[in-house]
Amino acid sequence: MxxxxxxxxxxxxxxxxxxxxxxxxxxxxxxxxxxxxxxxxxxxxxxxxxxxxxxxxxxxxxxxxxxxxxxxxxxxxxxxxxxxxxxxxxxxxxxxxxxxxxxxxxxxxxxxxxxxxxxxxxxxxxxxxxxxxxxxxxxxxxxxxxxxxxxxxxxxxxxxxxxxxxxxxxxxxxxxxxxxALYAMFIGLLVPSIKKEWRVGIIAVAAMGVNYVLMNILAVEVGWAIVISTILASLLGIVVMKEDEA
Amino acid sequence: MIIATIIGMAIVTMVPRFIPAFIMEKVQLRPWLNRWLNAIPFAALGALIFPSILTVIPDQPWIGLAGGLIAVVIALFNVNVIFAVLGAIATVFLLTF
Known part of the structure; x- marks a missing residue:
């Protein structure tokens, strides 16, 4: 993008x-x-x-x-x-x-x-x-x-x-x-990025999935849950992202 | 006591925020590292949105979900994020009114 x-x-x-x-x-x-x-x-x-x-x-x-x-x-x-x-x-x-x-x-x-x-x-x-x-x-x-x-x-x-x-x-x-309000703002930022480059959508959806499992099934504290799911899903970016996506 | 707690909170919030300014100086930028760092905003946005959006109105997860879906639809039109925010607020307001 x-x-x-x-x-x-x-x-x-x-x-x-x-x-x-x-x-x-x-x-x-x-x-x-x-x-x-x-x-x-x-x-x-x-x-x-x-x-x-x-x-x-x-x-x-x-x-x-x-x-x-x-x-x-x-x-x-x-x-x-x-x-x-x-x-x-x-x-x-x-x-x-x-x-x-x-x-x-x-x-x-x-x-x-x-x-x-x-x-x-x-x-x-x-x-x-x-x-x-x-x-x-x-x-x-x-x-x-x-x-x-x-x-x-x-x-x-x-x-x-x-x-x-x-x-x-x-x-x-x-x-x-x-x-x-702030959730809607996050969505308003994320959706146009996914429209431009579907690869970033994979990363965001993966983070949602991991975070759901951590928070709602494993009952991990919200702070750690967000840290762990952000790190795991962004590591996926090493494989799916193209070089100059910013 | 309250002020001391606030100062403690400020310190443990500030330090993780600024440490990367110093450590990134020493990190050699490699393509894979660049791809990882560039993916972080999208991963963070995903994790910040879901599943927490379901708790906007406690015990009625579908209201947060509905507000979120309206925000998605509005955002698909590439308008300023303000409109997604206002649309979602209006949706939740009407559903809880």
Whole structure:
């Protein structure tokens, strides 16, 4: 899928401002998807006994949705620091695998940029960045990825703060319906890629199958289940992927 | 205590995120490795979507599935992902209303 775009993107000139604009545009769906979920997190954290400051600071410092929901639940149940920290490590370890893949796309970036950008990797920023991986060849592309990640980050932090101060103001059916937002975004990213190159569909479906077995049959913890199924299915990529798919 | 826990969570989340920036410097890029790394986003997307999408509305897995299928149909038209998101939210909202 990447052949033509890679050739044409090589060294494409763009101003810093244009890179920032285009990155923000790419990150905007994440911003919208994050808002309702962050609000729901803020409400839950508040109900678990966290102050508005603590609720917001967790989003500022951790920036990982699923882990923050889990932590809020564990705080409510009176879990200890060590338990919450270990559970967070397990749940977020998948970002290690994602970061390797992301770094491979931005190899040419200076180290301080690579370091800074990886701190903002979530499932969503990783997915959108990866599917726009060809952008890395363009001029000022560091700012493209920075803007993409920052707009998502702002949505997450701002939404958490809103949830903490609003409390339970959002009607339950509406907030329940919004639980599908990020899954729909993942689908919206995956389907066009499969349409362009059916091989990536094999990898995604294999990951779904392995993950189903791990989670629903073997009852593996969700964090490890995602790590294991991502690694196994992507190894299949060594055989089925063509060289320059990005 | 809560702040200490949050700082602990931040550290164990940040370290796995940035370590690859340093280790990938030392890794020689081989074609098979490149193919593996390029496959990761698609494997991760698959694993993130399924089976967790079935738990959007607990005990009613078919609602999450229906929202997902609507998102697939919308995404087939190559429109901005926003439309897949809005379509799926509307579907789940109507089914739970």
């Amino acid at each position: 990447g052949e033509t775009s890679m050739m044409t993107d090589e060294g494409v000139e763009q101003s810093k401002l244009l890179a920032i604009k285009r990155g923000s545009f790419a990150g905007f769906p994440i911003f919208l998807g994050y808002l309702p979920i962050a609000i729901a997190y803020g409400v839950l954290a508040q109900q678990s006994g966290l102050t508005t400051f603590e609720t917001t600071m967790m989003s500022v410092l951790v920036f990982a949705g699923a882990a923050q929901f889990m932590a809020a639940n564990m705080f409510a149940q009176g879990a200890m620091l060590v338990q919450i920290v270990i559970a967070t490590f397990v749940l977020n370890f998948r970002h290690f695998i994602m970061s390797m893949s992301f770094i491979n796309k931005v190899r040419e970036f200076p180290m301080r940029w690579k370091f800074g950008l990886t701190l903002g990797l979530t499932d969503e920023t990783f997915a959108v960045s990866s599917l726009n991986g060809h952008e890395a060849k363009k001029e000022h592309s560091t700012f493209y990825f920075l803007a993409l990640i920052l707009i998502a980050y702002i949505g997450w932090v701002f939404g958490s703060f809103l949830g903490a101060i609003l409390g339970d103001a959002l009607p339950a059916t509406l907030s329940d319906s919004m639980g599908i």
